[in-house]
Amino acid sequence: MTLSKLSLRNAKRQAQDYLVYFITIILSAALIYAFNGLVDSQEIQRLSQMMESLSIIIVLATIVVVFVIGWLVNYTMRFMLTKRSRELGTYILLGLENKQVIRLFFMENLIIGSLALVIGMVLGNLIFQYLRAILLRMFDAAYSFSFSFSLNVIGLTLIYFVLIYLFALIKGGNRIRRMKIYDLLYFDRQNEDEAVKKSKNRRRMFTASIICGVIGTLMLIMRQLLFGILGAVFIILFLYGFFVSFSSGVPAFFNKRQAKKYAKTNLLVYRSLSSKLTTMGVTMATISLLFTATLISEGTGLLFANQFKRNEALFTSYDLFIASSDTESGFDVYKEYIKDHIPVREEYEYYVYLGDDDNVMGYIQSKEADYTRYYERDTLLGMSDYAALRRMLGWPEVYLEPGCYIVHCMDYLEEAMAEYKEPLMLGGRKLTPYGVYSENFTQFLWDGNGRGYILVVADEVAKAYEPVNKIYAAMTKEPVRGEVFGGLQEIQYAKSVESSSYDSVLSPAAVREDNASLTAMIVFPLFYLALVLTMAAATILTIQLLSDVNRYKKQYGLLYDLGMDRNDMRQALRHQFALFYAMPVLPPLFICIVFMLALGDAFDPGIIVNHIHLWGIIGAALAIFFVIYLIYIAASYTSFRRNVMPE
Amino acid sequence: MLKIDKVEKYYGSKNNVVKAIDCISFNVADSEFIAIMGASGSGKTTLLNCISTIDTVSAGSIILNGENVTEIDERDLARFRREKLGFVFQEYNLLDTLTIEENIGIALTINHADPSRVKGRVCKIAEQLGIEDVLEKFPYQVSGGQKQRAACARATINNQSLILADEPTGALDSKASKNLLEIMVRMNRDMGATILMVTHDAYCASYASRVLFLKDGRLFNELLGIGKQRSGFYHEILDVLALLGGDVSDVI
Numbered sequence: 001m002t003l004s005k006l007s008l009r010n011a012k013r014q015a016q017d018y019l020v021y022f023i024t025i026i027l028s029a030a031l032i033y034a035f036n037g038l039v040d041s042q043e044i045q046r047l048s049q050m051m052e053s054l055s056i057i058i059v060l061a062t063i064v065v066v067f068v069i070g071w072l073v074n075y076t077m078r079f080m081l082t083k084r085s086r087e088l089g090t091y092i093l094l095g096l097e098n099k100q101v102i103r104l105f106f107m108e109n110l111i112i113g114s115l116a117l118v119i120g121m122v123l124g125n126l127i128f129q130y131l132r133a134i135l136l137r138m139f140d141a142a143y144s145f146s147f148s149f150s151l152n153v154i155g156l157t158l159i160y161f162v163l164i165y166l167f168a169l170i171k172g173g174n175r176i177r178r179m180k181i182y183d184l185l186y187f188d189r190q191n192e193d194e195a196v197k198k199s200k201n202r203r204r205m206f207t208a209s210i211i212c213g214v215i216g217t218l219m220l221i222m223r224q225l226l227f228g229i230l231g232a233v234f235i236i237l238f239l240y241g242f243f244v245s246f247s248s249g250v251p252a253f254f255n256k257r258q259a260k261k262y263a264k265t266n267l268l269v270y271r272s273l274s275s276k277l278t279t280m281g282v283t284m285a286t287i288s289l290l291f292t293a294t295l296i297s298e299g300t301g302l303l304f305a306n307q308f309k310r311n312e313a314l315f316t317s318y319d320l321f322i323a324s325s326d327t328e329s330g331f332d333v334y335k336e337y338i339k340d341h342i343p344v345r346e347e348y349e350y351y352v353y354l355g356d357d358d359n360v361m362g363y364i365q366s367k368e369a370d371y372t373r374y375y376e377r378d379t380l381l382g383m384s385d386y387a388a389l390r391r392m393l394g395w396p397e398v399y400l401e402p403g404c405y406i407v408h409c410m411d412y413l414e415e416a417m418a419e420y421k422e423p424l425m426l427g428g429r430k431l432t433p434y435g436v437y438s439e440n441f442t443q444f445l446w447d448g449n450g451r452g453y454i455l456v457v458a459d460e461v462a463k464a465y466e467p468v469n470k471i472y473a474a475m476t477k478e479p480v481r482g483e484v485f486g487g488l489q490e491i492q493y494a495k496s497v498e499s500s501s502y503d504s505v506l507s508p509a510a511v512r513e514d515n516a517s518l519t520a521m522i523v524f525p526l527f528y529l530a531l532v533l534t535m536a537a538a539t540i541l542t543i544q545l546l547s548d549v550n551r552y553k554k555q556y557g558l559l560y561d562l563g564m565d566r567n568d569m570r571q572a573l574r575h576q577f578a579l580f581y582a583m584p585v586l587p588p589l590f591i592c593i594v595f596m597l598a599l600g601d602a603f604d605p606g607i608i609v610n611h612i613h614l615w616g617i618i619g620a621a622l623a624i625f626f627v628i629y630l631i632y633i634a635a636s637y638t639s640f641r642r643n644v645m646p647e
Numbered sequence: 648m649l650k651i652d653k654v655e656k657y658y659g660s661k662n663n664v665v666k667a668i669d670c671i672s673f674n675v676a677d678s679e680f681i682a683i684m685g686a687s688g689s690g691k692t693t694l695l696n697c698i699s700t701i702d703t704v705s706a707g708s709i710i711l712n713g714e715n716v717t718e719i720d721e722r723d724l725a726r727f728r729r730e731k732l733g734f735v736f737q738e739y740n741l742l743d744t745l746t747i748e749e750n751i752g753i754a755l756t757i758n759h760a761d762p763s764r765v766k767g768r769v770c771k772i773a774e775q776l777g778i779e780d781v782l783e784k785f786p787y788q789v790s791g792g793q794k795q796r797a798a799c800a801r802a803t804i805n806n807q808s809l810i811l812a813d814e815p816t817g818a819l820d821s822k823a824s825k826n827l828l829e830i831m832v833r834m835n836r837d838m839g840a841t842i843l844m845v846t847h848d849a850y851c852a853s854y855a856s857r858v859l860f861l862k863d864g865r866l867f868n869e870l871l872g873i874g875k876q877r878s879g880f881y882h883e884i885l886d887v888l889a890l891l892g893g894d895v896s897d898v899i
Contacts, residue, residue, distance in 0.1 A: 262752055262762035267745065275744040551743075558740050561701060562801075563729025564757045 007107035020546070020635060021076050022116055024539040028069050028532055029120025030127050032062060033157045035528050037128035038520075040152045044132065047139045050517035054524075061525040065532045066160050068290070072536040074168035075283075077109060079543055081175060088176065089184030102173045113165050121157060125149065131524070138516035140479070140509070202248045209241025217591050221598030236289060239587060243285040247277030265572035268559075272576050273583070280544060288584040290537040291625075294530045295592035299621040301526035303599055306617055308515035308523075310607050314410070314444035316506040317393060319476040320344075322488070323447040326501030327351060327467045333491050334472065334505075341484050346392050347474040350385040351467035352449060354378070355426055360407075360455065367416040370605040371452060375468065379450035380426075381408075382462040392475055395439055400456065404434035409453035412609045414438040417453065424455065427464050431457060442473075444606055447504050452606065479509035534625060537584070538632035545580060545636055552644045560646040573644060581633050593618060648841060649675035649698070649809060654707035656693055656864075667693040669864035670707070675809075680835040680842045682852035684884070685861035686891070691845045692813060694861070698843065699732055699811050700724050712808055729757050733802025733810040733840075737817035739794040741786040741801075747793070748773070748782035751800045758805050772800045775838070776830055792823030796830060803840055810834075812844040816851050828854040849888060853881040862891055 038044050039055040081088070091101050129145060136143040176184075216234030219227040250270055254261040261267055277284060320342065322334055331349070338344060355378045364371050383400050386408070390397065400406055405424050407417045417436045424431040442448035447469055480488075485507050492503045556569055600614040608614050656668040668690045675681055685691045696702035698709055700716055709716040711731060719727050733754075734740075741750045751773065752765045760768075773779045776796045781789045786797075795815055802810045812831070816824035832854055834840045844855060852858045853872070860868040868887050872880040 258766045259763035261749075262756050262760075262765040264756075267749055267753060267756055268742075271742075271744045271749065555742055555744075558742065559753075559757070560725070561699075561728070561734060561740075562754060562757055563725045563727070563732070565725055568757070 004107060007104045008111060010104075010108050018076065018080070018112075018543065020542045020632070021072075021539055022112065024072070024535045025069070025113065025116040026120040026123065027535055028065070028072075029117050029157065029161065030124035031528060031532055032065060032160055033121045033124025033153060034127035034131055035524070036062065036156045037124070037150065037153050038131060038135075038524070040150050040156070041132065044135060047135065047141065048513060048517040050514075050521065054517075054521050057521055057525045058528070061529050062160060064529060066163055068533055068536050070164045070167040071286075072539060073109075073113075073164055074171050075540055076543060077105075077168055078171075078175070079547060081105075083547060085179075085184045089181050092181050092184065098177055098179075102176050105176065106169055106173065109165065109169065113161065117157070117161050121149075121154060124157070135516070135520055138519060139513060202245050202252070205241055205245040206249050209238050209245060212241060213238035213587065213591075217594050220591070220595050223598070223602055235292065235591060239288045239292070240282065240285040242587065243277060243288065243583075244281040247274050247281045250274040250277075265568060265575055268572045269575040269579060273579050276544075276548075276580065277583070283540065283544070284584050287537040287540060288587055290533045291585055292588035292591055294533040294537075295588050295621065295625055296595055297526040297530040297533075298624055299592055299596040299618065300599065301523045301530070302617050302621045303596065303603070304526075305519060305523045307603055307607050308519050311444075312508060312512050312515055313440055314606060315511045316442045316448070316508060317440050318442065318473040319507060319509075320472075320474040320480050320488075321442055321448070321504070321506040322472040322492075323504045324470050324501055325447065325468070325503075326499060327470045331470075331472045333495070334488060337487055337491060338474070341487060342474075342480055343477040345475045345477050347472065348385075348388055348392055349470070349472050350382070350389070352454070352469040352471065353380040353382075353462050353465040354468045355380050355424075355455065355465060357425075359422065359424070360420070360453065363420055363422070364413060364416065364453065368413065368605055370601070372605075374446040374451045378424075379454050379468070380462045380465060381449060381454045381456050382459040383456055384459050386456045389441075389473065392473065393439070398435065398437065400458065401434050402458065403429070403431060405431040406434050406456040407436045407453060408441055408443075408449070408456055409436065409438055410443050410606045411438045411440075412606050413452055424457070426457060426461050429461065431461070444604070445504065445506075447502075480507035481509035481513055485510045530625070531628070534628045535632075538629055541581060541584065542632055542636040545577075545640060549640065549643045552640070556644050557646050569645065573641065577633075577637055577640070581629070585629070589622070592621075596621065648677045648712055649843070650708075650710040651675075651694075651698070652708045652710070654694070654697060654709060655705045656690070656697060656702070657705045666864050668697070668704075671861075671864070671866050672707075673859060673866065673869075675841060675843065678835065678839045678841055679857065680832065680855045681844065682855035682858045683843070683845045683861060684847060684849070684852050684858055684888070685867075686847065688863075689861040690864040691847075691861050695811055695813055695843070695845050698809075699734065700728055729754070730805070731808045733805070733807035735795065735798045735802050735810065735812040735815045737814035739786065739791070739798055739818070741794055741797060743786050746783055746785055747778065747789065747797045750786065750797055751804055754801045754804050760805070768804060769800070772804050773797075776800050776834075790823065791819050792826055795819060795823075795827050799827070799830060799834065803834060803838065808841060810840050810842045812842060814846055814848075815844065816846070816848065824848075824851065849881060849884045852884055853877050858884055858887075860887055860891060867891060 035058050039058050044054075045051050088101050088105070091104070092098065096104075133143050212234045216231045216236075216238055219231030219234060222228070222231070251274055254266075254270055261270075320338070322331055324331070354375060358373070358375075358377050360378045361373055361375075365373065383406075386406070387397065398406065407420070409417050414436060421433060423433070441454075443450055443452055443454065445451075449471075485505075488505045488507075492505045495501070495503055552573075556573070559569060596618045597614065600608050600617070608617075651671060651673050654668055654671050655666065658665045658667055671690075671694065683691045683694065693702065697704045698711075698716065700719065704717050707717070714727075714731075716727070741747075742753070745753065748766070748769050751769045755765050755768065756762070769782070770779065773782055776799060778793050778796050778800065781793050781797075786794055789797075795818075798815075799810075802812075815831070816827055819827060828851060831842060831844070835842050835856075842855075844851070846852055854877070856872050858870045858872065859866060860870075868890075870880070870883055870887060875883075
């Protein structure tokens with residue numbers, strides 16, 4: 001049997017042992033291929049000018065991915081080396097040179113890696129098609145399925161993979177080169193000691209790490225770059241300190257509580273956890289760190305995705321919106337351009353007025369601390385304008401009782417405004433509240449129909465006041481976007497240069513395009529990173545556990561002989577399993593939820609409607625993570641239980 | 648207390664039946680220390696496994712304290728083992744993630760004993776077996792003899808009726824072996840433990856009060872050691888072994 005045949009056979013056998021690892025490498029290759037496909041695609045690049053930056057962001061994300069996957073590959077190889085050190089030692093004992101053994105090891109991993117790469121690239125092409133479809137839909141562009149392999153992308157993916165494997169193999173090879181036969185043959189006999197021994201130090205370290213965690217989390221939510229970086233450092237200190245000292249701290253905890261220790265299956269569960277943490281505290285901390293990064297990426301990604309989606313709806317409810325702080329001159333220049341370029345279905349011009357006082361605004365500020373005022377006084381709209389606009393937008397008609405006023409506000413203010421029962425004093429007249437409406441009414445930006453809210457009053461009341469904004473609203477036959485919209489923006493720019501007034505030009509289609517680009521640039525890479533990090537970390541946890549199958553099998557075999565109840569054994573196994581997978585997730589879960597609550601607060605009011613909305617987004621972020629995580633857990637649990645439980 | 652009646656155990660298929668145990672019968676009285684001797688393949692470990700319910704018999708019955716072991720329902724076997732039997736294996740079989748104290752205490756936990764009293768009971772028995780100093784240590788930190796004594800403690804802590812020991816000194820040096828055997832004698836004499844020990848070492852067997860010899864699955868001979876000097880008993884055993892033949896190198 002030649003060496004190459006031997007390594008081919010070994011590779012086959014290894015692939016079976018490390019199925020989870022193999023699948024993760026395939027999926028990573030697929031994701032690398034798919035996202036780099038976006039960088040290379042001319043079609044995607046042409047969608048918007050902003051998409052040029054996408055390339056840079058994807059490449060940066062890929063560098064992180066290469067490091068993480070490199071770590072995974074290196075870690076797994078080290079594992080294989082430990083598990084198979086006796087076999088490799090035997091080769092050397094039989095007279096193979098270290099160099100030949102390294103080549104053997106190298107060949108095996110190369111075969112596994114190449115196979116995963118090829119499958120991954122085919123799969124990656126499908127994922128790329130999916131991403132392409134999403135993007136094209138976001139930009140309202142036509143999508144047609146086309147299965148094509150780009151040589152550039154294949155080359156790029158290949159380069160990344162060569163880097164990953166080179167890094168891992170050099171480290172693995174060095175290890176074999178330095179090892180003596182004795183070390184290889186008896187590698188698995190080495191015992192590992194507790195990393196931190198003295199109980200005093202351990203307690204100090206544990207306390208210090210918790211303090212670091214609290215400080216770090218607080219700094220992360222300060223929303224300042226410097227604090228953010230410092231906060232990340234503290235979080236890293238926390239995780240490593242926590243996991244290294246925790247493993248030594250558990251026995252101390254239970255030694256003080258003898259009754260708890262010997263109750264039910266606690267003893268088996270906590271001992272297996274602490275022995276696991278003793279040997280892999282640092283790894284556990286790294287995994288926890290990856291999970292923190294993952295959850296924060298996913299959370300941030302979803303929050304931004306929500307913002308972009310809300311922006312689209314909130315910016316303007318008309319197909320075309322032009323506002324000007326110059327209430328004297330009309331929109332003649334714009335209208336001329338519109339007449340030539342945009343088929344208009346309906347259009348309307350009106351004024352927004354400022355009232356006498358800021359009573360309503362004061363009330364809103366007392367209810368919503370985040371509300372920032374733009375005007376000095378409450379904004380008013382005439383009833384006939386309001387009715388015409390409602391008609392134009394296709395909303396049901398509303399009626400205004402004489403001597404009353406209507407509030408039209410954004411949805412997040414609806415509850416507060418419904419509770420507002422104060423009368424309005426306008427021009428010596430007393431108006432009582434009549435109703436609250438919260439359809440989406442161009443109230444998010446400062447120069448729309450009021451900022452967040454507007455008070456609708458009888459025409460003669462409104463017209464007695466000074467107009468603050470003039471608005472042109474139109475519904476068009478087709479969306480206003482691209483070059484046509486660009487023309488309007490040019491007019492706006494020219495006007496702002498020559499006069500002191502300020503105009504706004506908005507169209508939902510244009511907002512949608514901007515948001516699509518931003519989504520592609522921010523949300524896509526975040527999810528790319530999150531997916532790879534989750535998979536890599538879950539794989540390492542799974543490999544760790546599956547590598548212990550024989551030890552657990554022996555343990556449970558003995559417990560069976562000693563007469564332990566089958567149900568007790570099953571329960572112990574389940575608890576051991578649950579705790580093992582829960583440990584590295586709990587700290588990130590806490591950090592991420594605090595972080596997301598703080599970040600959700602940082603958006604402009606109205607982007608997040610209420611707490612239910614925010615928790616919904618947090619829930620979605622966690623769900624994405626846990627779906628992937630649970631797949632790994634389920635896979636390893638089934639295989640583990642089958643192998644460990646005695647017949 | 649233990650009655651082995653015409654126990655048989657076959658292995659293999661229809662065409663090729665191997666009789667591991669061939670119609671063995673004997674009785675064990677309360678507080679007896681019995682050694683079962685025989686060469687490799689004589690069926691002694693199979694017999695032990697059948698008594699311990701880890702293996703099933705092909706025919707015959709095993710009655711422990713009036714309960715027929717061979718008829719116990721599959722679901723109740725675990726309960727039977729943890730309540731009635733104590734095990735001492737050649738390879739210690741301690742859980743390496745647990746300390747010595749916990750390894751002994753787990754026998755009580757498995758029996759759903761009151762958790763708050765576990766430590767006290769462990770300390771008491773550890774003192775009797777002379778391992779109170781190593782309770783805090785892990786199995787890999789203590790000597791083989793100490794590990795085996797911990798296994799003995801685990802086998803008796805729940806007042807199990809019968810202690811089954813399979814080559815308990817197999818992995819120990821001569822000094823530790825002697826020490827362990829003395830402890831087993833003490834457990835038998837002072838604590839009233841009934842011990843059934845499988846061994847192929849004549850020196851080891853000479854500590855028992857009765858020695859049964861197996862050959863090719865059958866009971867070959869029996870020696871009583873009561874009232875005899877150990878060295879004399881030892882030589883008697885050697886004589887029987889010489890008659891028995893088999894792998895002599897194992898014996899001396």
